[in-house]
Amino acid sequence: MQKKLVVLSGAGMSAESGIKTFRDADGLWEGHDVMEVASPEGWKKNKQLVLQFYNDRRRQLLTCLPNEAHMLLTDLEDYYDVTIITQNVDDLHERAGSTNVLHLHGELLKVRSEQNEEFVYPWTKDLLDNDINEQGHTLRPHIVWFGEMVPELENAIPLVEEADIIIIVGTSMQVYPAASLISYAKPTAQAYYIDLNPAPIKQTPCDIKVIAMKASSGIQSIIEELKTNS
Numbered sequence: 001m002q003k004k005l006v007v008l009s010g011a012g013m014s015a016e017s018g019i020k021t022f023r024d025a026d027g028l029w030e031g032h033d034v035m036e037v038a039s040p041e042g043w044k045k046n047k048q049l050v051l052q053f054y055n056d057r058r059r060q061l062l063t064c065l066p067n068e069a070h071m072l073l074t075d076l077e078d079y080y081d082v083t084i085i086t087q088n089v090d091d092l093h094e095r096a097g098s099t100n101v102l103h104l105h106g107e108l109l110k111v112r113s114e115q116n117e118e119f120v121y122p123w124t125k126d127l128l129d130n131d132i133n134e135q136g137h138t139l140r141p142h143i144v145w146f147g148e149m150v151p152e153l154e155n156a157i158p159l160v161e162e163a164d165i166i167i168i169v170g171t172s173m174q175v176y177p178a179a180s181l182i183s184y185a186k187p188t189a190q191a192y193y194i195d196l197n198p199a200p201i202k203q204t205p206c207d208i209k210v211i212a213m214k215a216s217s218g219i220q221s222i223i224e225e226l227k228t229n230s
């Protein structure tokens with residue numbers, strides 16, 4: 001049986017594809033206060049602004065390509081049972097060819113009913129104020145906003161608990177509950193944290209090797225070791 005490898009990816013994973021991370025120097029996200037564009041309160045206050053914001057992000061995503069870091073993770077599927085747990089709302093892991101991708105914070109290329117969150121639809125064009133589904137429900141971006149439940153968390157936890165290898169890549173480890181997932185690792189797991197500017201990681205139940213590099217070079221630096229130890 002193959003060993004289990006779990007990747008916990010964040011915005012830094014997609015930076016080399018040209019997608020901006022969230023916590024850049026000015027504390028703004030593409031010029032916006034995060035709470036204005038990524039919270040239920042922001043949505044209530046100015047739906048037009050939020051729609052426009054995600055429409056811009058969606059349009060931008062459609063011009064981006066997976067980068068070398070995404071590709072390298074796909075290669076590891078020949079050696080490990082790989083699952084990617086991502087905070088990213090882009091589809092770059094999938095486009096690179098990764099088979100098992102769990103999106104903790106939703107997906108930019110999906111929208112859902114505001115009246116029943118079970119109704120989720122693929123969406124590649126702009127979402128407009130008057131778009132509705134077949135039942136007449138209004139639609140919103142399929143994104144987990146600040147203050148909202150993270151329904152995929154319960155699927156993510158057992159994956160981390162069972163992982164033999166964990167690669168955390170491109171995340172500031174500031175947003176919970178995503179940042180707490182590493183605490184579910186088993187003591188015998190080997191973890192790596194690859195980030196251009198790694199955050200201090202407090203206690204982890206397992207050994208963690210910090211690699212201060214960009215995602216592609218960082219993954220490249222451990223890939224042979226991973227293949228050999230598979």
Ligand code: OAD
Pocket residue numbers: 009010011012013015016021022023024034038087088105144145146169170171172173174175194195196197198199213214215216
């Ligand atoms: P952040 O923007 O907080 O952190 C990005 C991390 O990537 C930082 O630690 C950078 O040092 C690192 N980084 C930047 N470029 C890199 C590169 N080329 N290679 C490797 N690392 C690089 O992003 P997240 O931690 O993903 O939530 O943010 C978590 C959540 O906060 C997001 O999912 C989003 C946001 O608000 C929602 O939208 C709900």
